Amino acid sequence: MTAEDQAHRDGEQPVLELRHVSTHYGLVSVLRDVNVRILRGEMVCLLGGNASGKTTTLKTILGYVKPSDGDVLLDGEIVTGLPTMQLVARGVSMVPENRRLFSNMTVAENLELGGYLRKDKDKLAADREQVLQTFPRVRERLKQKAGTLSGGEQQMVAMGRALMADPKVLLMDEPSMGLAPVLVEQVFEIIRQIRALGKTIFVVEQNANMALSIADRGYVLQTGEIVLSGDAQELLNDPLMRQAYLGEL
Amino acid sequence: MFRRIPRVVRAGLVAGIVSVYLCLVGVVGSLVTDVVGRITVGRVLLSIPAILAGFLVARPRVVSGEVRRSSVRAGVPAGAIVGLTTGALLAVFVGIVNLLGVDTVRNVFIAVKPGLMSLLTFGHAGVVGSVLRIAAEVALGAVGGVIGAMQDRIRVPTVIAATVVISLGLLRRIVHPALAQLGLRDDWLFSVVTLGLTWFGAAAVFVVTFVTTFAWRANSAAIRARTHRTPATERGVRVVVLAAIGAGLIALPFLVGSIFSQILGTVGIYILLGLGLNIVVGYAGLLDLGYVAFFAVGAYTTAVLTGGSRVTTTGYAPPSFSLHLSFFIAIPIVVVVAALVGLVIGAPVLRLRGDYLAIVTLGFGEIARVLFSSDWLKGAFGGTQGMTAIPAAPIGNLDFRNTQHFYFLVLAFCLIAVYISWRLADSRVGRAWNAMREDEQVAEAVGVSTVRYKLLAFAMGGAIGSLGGALFAVQVGALNNASFMLLVSITALAVVILGGMGSIPGVVVGALVLIGIPGVFSEFEQYRLLLYGAVLMAIMILRPQGLIPNVRRSQELEEEDVAQDKWAGAVTADEHATSPALPLGEGTG
Numbered sequence: 001m002t003a004e005d006q007a008h009r010d011g012e013q014p015v016l017e018l019r020h021v022s023t024h025y026g027l028v029s030v031l032r033d034v035n036v037r038i039l040r041g042e043m044v045c046l047l048g049g050n051a052s053g054k055t056t057t058l059k060t061i062l063g064y065v066k067p068s069d070g071d072v073l074l075d076g077e078i079v080t081g082l083p084t085m086q087l088v089a090r091g092v093s094m095v096p097e098n099r100r101l102f103s104n105m106t107v108a109e110n111l112e113l114g115g116y117l118r119k120d121k122d123k124l125a126a127d128r129e130q131v132l133q134t135f136p137r138v139r140e141r142l143k144q145k146a147g148t149l150s151g152g153e154q155q156m157v158a159m160g161r162a163l164m165a166d167p168k169v170l171l172m173d174e175p176s177m178g179l180a181p182v183l184v185e186q187v188f189e190i191i192r193q194i195r196a197l198g199k200t201i202f203v204v205e206q207n208a209n210m211a212l213s214i215a216d217r218g219y220v221l222q223t224g225e226i227v228l229s230g231d232a233q234e235l236l237n238d239p240l241m242r243q244a245y246l247g248e249l
Numbered sequence: 250m251f252r253r254i255p256r257v258v259r260a261g262l263v264a265g266i267v268s269v270y271l272c273l274v275g276v277v278g279s280l281v282t283d284v285v286g287r288i289t290v291g292r293v294l295l296s297i298p299a300i301l302a303g304f305l306v307a308r309p310r311v312v313s314g315e316v317r318r319s320s321v322r323a324g325v326p327a328g329a330i331v332g333l334t335t336g337a338l339l340a341v342f343v344g345i346v347n348l349l350g351v352d353t354v355r356n357v358f359i360a361v362k363p364g365l366m367s368l369l370t371f372g373h374a375g376v377v378g379s380v381l382r383i384a385a386e387v388a389l390g391a392v393g394g395v396i397g398a399m400q401d402r403i404r405v406p407t408v409i410a411a412t413v414v415i416s417l418g419l420l421r422r423i424v425h426p427a428l429a430q431l432g433l434r435d436d437w438l439f440s441v442v443t444l445g446l447t448w449f450g451a452a453a454v455f456v457v458t459f460v461t462t463f464a465w466r467a468n469s470a471a472i473r474a475r476t477h478r479t480p481a482t483e484r485g486v487r488v489v490v491l492a493a494i495g496a497g498l499i500a501l502p503f504l505v506g507s508i509f510s511q512i513l514g515t516v517g518i519y520i521l522l523g524l525g526l527n528i529v530v531g532y533a534g535l536l537d538l539g540y541v542a543f544f545a546v547g548a549y550t551t552a553v554l555t556g557g558s559r560v561t562t563t564g565y566a567p568p569s570f571s572l573h574l575s576f577f578i579a580i581p582i583v584v585v586v587a588a589l590v591g592l593v594i595g596a597p598v599l600r601l602r603g604d605y606l607a608i609v610t611l612g613f614g615e616i617a618r619v620l621f622s623s624d625w626l627k628g629a630f631g632g633t634q635g636m637t638a639i640p641a642a643p644i645g646n647l648d649f650r651n652t653q654h655f656y657f658l659v660l661a662f663c664l665i666a667v668y669i670s671w672r673l674a675d676s677r678v679g680r681a682w683n684a685m686r687e688d689e690q691v692a693e694a695v696g697v698s699t700v701r702y703k704l705l706a707f708a709m710g711g712a713i714g715s716l717g718g719a720l721f722a723v724q725v726g727a728l729n730n731a732s733f734m735l736l737v738s739i740t741a742l743a744v745v746i747l748g749g750m751g752s753i754p755g756v757v758v759g760a761l762v763l764i765g766i767p768g769v770f771s772e773f774e775q776y777r778l779l780l781y782g783a784v785l786m787a788i789m790i791l792r793p794q795g796l797i798p799n800v801r802r803s804q805e806l807e808e809e810d811v812a813q814d815k816w817a818g819a820v821t822a823d824e825h826a827t828s829p830a831l832p833l834g835e836g837t838g
Contacts, residue, residue: 083698084693085696085698088693093694094694096691096694100688102687105687112680113695114695116681116695117695165695
């Protein structure tokens with residue numbers, strides 16, 4: 001994406017936006033004045049070390065926790081603090097950390113639950129077909145219990161489950177978390193495939209290199225504050241970025 | 250320490266401790282019904298530990314990867330040593346009791362009576378008695394050893410035949426009227442004097458059962474292989490089996506007589522409780538220890554709606570609110586009330602899980618009981634005196650006070666509840682419950698409203714449980730708070746756990762085992778709780794997924810870690826990577 005494109009999109013309404021969001025757990029401040037804009041078709045990553053507030057950001061978006069200040073907007077509409085279910089119904093979908101499949105249900109049942117709230121049966125079938133085309137491995141395993149799949153396959157099912165909701169924006173919580181290096185590459189390959197479908201993706205990651213290499217833009221979170229943001233390529237080359245990311249400021 | 254004692258002696262010690270325990274709790278001395286000849290239940294039970302221990306040590310086992318069988322010749326001495334140890338412990342027990350004096354011991358263990366001591370020592374005082382007991386235990390252990398060392402094809406029929414003989418010996422009250430109904434004589438089978446089996450009858454039953462089982466086991470595979478099974482015959486077989494079950498269910502109360510019909514009625518009530526609780530615990534994964542609340546709501550609501558009376562010091566009085574509806578018109582109202590109570594109980598505990606949920610629901614169950622028997626609500630529910638004169642619910646000639654007729658009422662309700670449970674399990678709602686049980690947070694993240702489905706589980710579970718309460722009100726005709734103790738919740742939960750969580754056939758079997766068996770073998774009535782404890786412990790150790798497990802639930806129990814291990818293994822082995830997967834857990838981003 002060129003700078004011109006970026007300028008052109010400045011006036012555009014973001015699919016998902018965090019406006020001055022602060023979140024507290026009890027009296028402890030976890031997020032302070034976080035601003036994030038995610039445009040249609042973009043892949044944006046949120047980077048940060050341990051306890052920087054990455055997962056809390058996702059929880060705030062999904063309504064698991066209510067922000068103490070600021071707003072979450074979906075397609076320009078304020079959705080702050082709505083119950084999770086309603087956010088899902090409005091098109092926010094998440095791939096949880098560690099995949100967290102319903103491991104004793106079949107892969108087919110997992111996918112089915114992904115589209116649990118959908119009423120448009122025809123489109124649902126089409127989306128299911130698209131997921132299965134994107135991940136042929138998943139099709140082979142449809143009748144198998146999800147818990148018996150390999151890690152990479154499970155990740156595909158988790159992504160597939162989230163895609164079944166036909167989300168406006170797909171949230172991913174640390175997709176590389178706890179995976180061996182070879183698998184991390186596999187996972188990012190999967191994300192690249194999903195991107196190719198034209199989905200809007202917001203991914204939270206510790207693995208900055210990997211995430212930035214496939215993202216359009218990135219935000220860097222440190223102890224609850226956005227300390228850096230910008231074009232993915234710029235961030236990759238930013239000397240400050242690595243310092244911030246490593247918490248060595 | 251204990252591990253270093255030879256296996257055989259160890260088994261004998263355990264058997265000896267169990268034997269002494271059985272003596273102390275009174276099982277041996279006070280169960281005096283004759284099973285075969287003059288052998289009482291107590292004697293049979295006393296002989297079981299040694300036989301079982303002998304059996305277990307002589308049984309084929311796997312030693313360092315290889316199956317090791319003992320020959321019959323090796324089984325006898327092994328069993329004898331077991332018996333010797335058991336006998337020695339019992340002799341020590343007898344010695345201690347004699348030393349202290351029966352009366353002193355009896356101050357603590359009331360079951361220790363002269364009768365028990367004479368039973369243990371075969372009526373001989375002093376050393377002779379102890380030696381006789383040891384000799385008897387050696388013989389019993391050796392018998393166990395022989396059975397254990399026998400080949401499968403002989404051992405299994407032997408065990409089955411022995412079990413059948415002992416059960417039959419305790420079942421005269423059910424078998425005798427059934428045979429009489431069919432016009433068959435049974436004086437060759439049951440002694441008219443002892444009411445147990447005659448020796449001839451016992452031998453005959455043993456032989457017949459043994460031969461039948463032996464022949465069946467030897468030939469069933471061949472027979473199955475010979476019969477061609479096409480989908481059509483499969484369907485035919487299924488229809489025949491269903492018809493047979495149906496006919497059996499209808500004929501059952503007339504065959505077994507009115508006393509046992511009543512037991513069946515109670516079993517049915519617990520099937521309803523189990524099915525309801527199964528929705529809450531088995532389907533939705535919410536551990537509810539206060540389920541008795543719904544039982545009480547069902548019973549009291551039925552009493553009030555159908556026109557039961559309060560018991561007062563001066564006689565009967567109508568409650569402050571009373572209708573005289575027919576039972577069948579009242580039932581839908583009862584169900585709705587129970588569902589509403591489910592919502593009321595469910596709402597405050599929505600955020601609780603696991604242990605905390607269990608404790609809070611435990612409290613709710615107790616609150617329900619206290620409320621119904623409180624002075625505050627005395628005008629409505631009769632306080633501690635309770636309610637009585639709850640009308641039966643006759644349809645035409647069927648009077649449901651008659652236990653045989655009541656059975657059909659219960660059967661109908663059970664069938665409805667089974668149907669509802671079965672349909673729910675496979676529905677969209679069932680899938681949502683499944684997802685919620687497996688991972689509440691992720692279920693929410695795919696759009697399952699956990700609030701709605703938790704409340705629905707409490708309401709549905711409560712509604713089905715209340716049917717049990719309503720039937721209970723009709724069955725006994727009178728209610729007071731003694732019927733709604735914590736024990737009802739525990740029993741219902743035990744029914745669900747024993748059968749296997751989330752499994753409908755499991756609930757039926759669980760209720761038959763936990764309610765039916767103690768009811769039928771009424772000798773054990775006073776040891777019901779002992780039996781529950783023993784059965785539940787055995788289940789937890791031998792078959793934690795339950796007797797007839799729900800496929801999915803059993804995997805959840807077994808494979809929770811396996812999946813992770815496998816995954817870690819896959820990372821290191823298949824993917825040629827070096828670092829294993831981190832354990833799953835909540836991340837702090």
